[in-house]
Amino acid sequence: MRKIKLQMNILLDNKWDSGMSDFSIDNLANVDCILHGRKTAEGFIPYWAEVANNPNDGEHKLGIRFAEIPNVIFSNTLKDSNLDNTTIINGNLAEAIKALKNKDGKDIIVYGGDSFVSSLIQHDLIDEYYVLANPAALGNGQQTFNPLKNELALKLVDCKPFACGAVLVSYSRQR
Template sequence: MRKLKLHMNLSLDAYVARPNGELDWMTWDEDDKLYEFINSLIDSSDTILLGRKMTDGFVNYWENVVNNKPASPEFSLAKKMVDTPKVVFTKTLDKSTWNNTTLAKGNLAEEIANLKKQNGKDIIVYGGAGFVSSLIKEGLIDEYHLFLNPTAIGNGMTIFKSLDRTQKFSVIQSRFYFCGITVLSCKPKND
């Protein structure tokens, strides 16, 4: 069965965005080793999951790199992000306006279970905060890859507030990168 993996940036105080979704606090000068790890996550997946609210920014950002910045160090990653099929979870849209995307409108747990049963590589989710909170609450994420940025922002959006119980994790690995980001990879313990 395919695994659902989360790739999410966090501040030191465990926020994933400022209150209005701003990401200006994130470390943007990733080093080559971190890019290798990010590429390995997307290479192990053949489906990207997104919440509706963040899809425009995500798709537009990566398409802009592919269409307008072929010399960018992000170009090969951007190409993967654009080429990988995306499933956008929404309750409000009836038609996808983005390239290479389909909509998922049903019960979250059932939709994820159906995706995990399909043949193929793993599935990766990038956000947004509300969507990821729903996945966490339902216990649907198999691996967490949390990119801890060396910044505290004091207030913002979190992904763990929906938990109504203590969730313990087993650490898969922890790596520090010279750009200042530490990646904590872990999986939920099912006690």
């Protein structure tokens, strides 16, 4: 049976580096389907197609990989799409996901969309969770850190796992 992998970023702000990109590419090694809710798909698919078509983009390699993998959009309102390499599924989410998981193939990955991911979790459909916690703040992301006058640089001090599965990641202000 295919697994569904959730990869999510928890960010103070919107920053990305080559190590995160390398992890994301490696995490796609055994994936042949990307799941989306409608809202996420409308931004994700065109953005990464543009990156894939721009060899000067620092994330070009990841963009190419995303462009190669078929997308499945779950929506109760969208009936067809002009997005490349995309299938739309309407109807019962849990039944459709279980059918996808039972098909032959590699694993399936989902990247977000709060309500979509919440529905997947609610129906106990996710098999693996990958959470990237990023402490960087440039001042152009979430309102908590906007506007910043200078980049908020933080240095990793400690990473402590707990028996319950939580991880405490400690940072100090890097000056």
